[in-house]
Ligand code: HEC
């Protein structure tokens with residue numbers, strides 16, 4: 001029986017068209033190069049094939065393709081002037097080699113060329129690419145302050161904006177051709193087309209160098225292109241006060257009204273999802289959530305809230321109580337919540353009852369927040385206020401400061417759940433393992449966890465950068481019973497059967513939790529180690545996404561994708577493939593998956609299959625994280641990178657899965 005209603009068919013058609021279109025682009029770009037050194041696109045194609053082979057469990061064949069790609073790359077590097085994207089290809093080859101090594105393929109014979117040792121003089125003359133910034137407070141809060149001001153610093157306002165306006169303007173500044181728009185600096189940065197520090201790897205440069213843009217007969221001169229690249233190489237800084245001012249305003253020829261002062265607000269805020277703050281905006285997470293937690297939630301929580309007004313989550317607060325909405329976005333004076341804390345123009349009592357009024361400063365903040373649109377700036381509307389407040393605090397701390405806060409909170413949370421037992425603690429850099437296994441077992445977990453951390457970092461943020469700001473706690477439970485107690489305490493729920501681990505946020509704690517898998521007689525030692533690596537990678541990767549505001553359906557799916565890569569040999573990974581098909585067949589509707597109704601076991605299983613299908617190549621996961629760390633909300637970043645709403649992608653994927661013959665393994 002086909003469990004999918006026919007409305008999936010429309011989605012399937014859509015996906016089919018997309019695949020066809022993608023094929024078309026590929027073949028047209030391939031057609032352009034028949035000359036000797038292969039084009040970057042050709043090499044990319046070979047690498048894609050290698051990756052597909054690896055995904056379908058053919059590592060030896062993948063090795064063959066990688067060898068071919070490296071050979072192509074070698075001849076490309078003979079060129080005097082390296083085409084854009086070369087550096088990215090070198091990185092991609094290196095990463096694939098590492099992945100193959102993880103699958104225990106002998107790759108010692110494959111020598112990845114070094115771009116500096118190559119003949120490319122142009123490349124050698126270039127300053128070394130600065131790595132992108134770690135997710136720090138500045139990145140969250142938006143663009144960096146003015147350009148560093150070196151001798152050849154490129155000005156965005158004076159040089160870059162006029163180029164973008166004159167060469168791309170009608171289609172992408174005032175227009176939105178192909179879904180790509182750079183209305184303002186902020187908008188441009190959110191598209192992900194600019195990778196701070198690496199002009200060559202930035203889409204903005206690539207589309208010009210490949211000759212694809214501008215369309216319509218225009219041309220970007222070599223000097224202009226060099227200016228764009230230099231600007232990005234130097235960090236893509238903004239040198240005007242307001243990053244939301246339209247690029248068309250900035251690019252006006254001198255003499256017209258001073259554009260920068262005319263700070264035109266960009267009216268793009270979606271009320272539902274979180275938004276990016278501008279300097280001077282009140283942050284719900286940082287400014288408002290702590291006030292409500294401290295002064296109001298005692299009476300307005302989920303157990304029988306006063307006047308049915310609960311403030312446990314942002315979504316609940318915005319729903320309002322008996323008298324209707326308590327917050328009217330944009331209309332502070334009308335909002336009951338503000339009147340209640342001011343004690344003016346109300347029935348009943350001033351809030352908080354029985355306590356002195358809130359300070360005038362705090363009331364002013366609440367007023368300003370509502371006047372500015374009463375928006376959420378971090379995580380998701382469904383997250384508890386406690387997590388929102390913690391996320392707001394996290395943004396104001398440095399990685400090192402937050403590391404201390406998170407570590408202390410993780411220890412306290414353990415104490416609260418398993419009070420009578422002193423835990424074994426194994427700090428491993430930005431990851432801290434806390435558990436009640438024996439010391440020797442914990443050491444084995446720690447070794448596997450280090451591999452998991454390394455693989456997750458490599459896939460999601462780049463080696464050596466923190467996977468998430470302030471690090472992540474890994475709770476390791478020796479006994480399933482203790483793990484169940486943890487669920488009960490932290491998630492206020494029964495632990496579902498068949499789930500060996502999960503990730504979550506709890507106030508200041510970002511954690512992955514897992515129960516040590518029972519040692520089956522006959523399991524190979526390396527399988528046991530791989531299993532542990534997979535379990536830890538799954539949870540810490542999921543935590544990395546949750547802390548960046550991804551909903552559960554995405555975070556748990558992405559966790560599995562990373563784990564499949566980190567430990568392809570693990571027995572659980574094979575199990576996951578089967579589980580995804582099974583759970584999908586049982587799923588009532590796509591909505592059950594997206595809003596969590598399907599339960600954590602199904603969400604993780606289906607998510608693993610779905611996210612693996614859309615996040616090809618996995619570099620898309622990293623692009624997503626980069627976009628969020630540069631200030632985009634999850635929704636915005638998802639739309640930019642995956643090009644379609646999650647729901648339609650899901651329906652297309654599910655329809656495709658349903659057509660596969662029973663028992664065929666998914667790739
Ligand atoms: C005459 C209209 C026009 C002009 C001018 C133009 N584009 Fe485009 N652009 C398009 C269209 C149409 C698409 C969608 C194309 C597609 O999907 O094949 C697009 C898509 C894009 C994309 C997203 C697709 C991708 O490949 O990543 C980027 C980035 C882009 N353009 C950059 C630029 C830049 C930079 C300029 C200026 C140097 C520019 N475009 C000038 C029409 C234009």
Ligand code: HEC
Nearest residue numbers: 295296299306307321322323326337340348349351352353
């Ligand atoms: C000690 C318990 C208590 C605390 C603390 C408290 N409230 Fe209330 N709240 C109530 C009660 C009881 C009512 C219903 C009676 C009334 O409106 O005077 C109420 C009603 C409200 C209403 C009206 C809801 C409706 O739909 O009619 C709002 C708005 C409100 N509270 C906001 C707040 C805010 C904001 C805070 C924190 C600054 C807060 N409350 C703290 C007990 C409390």
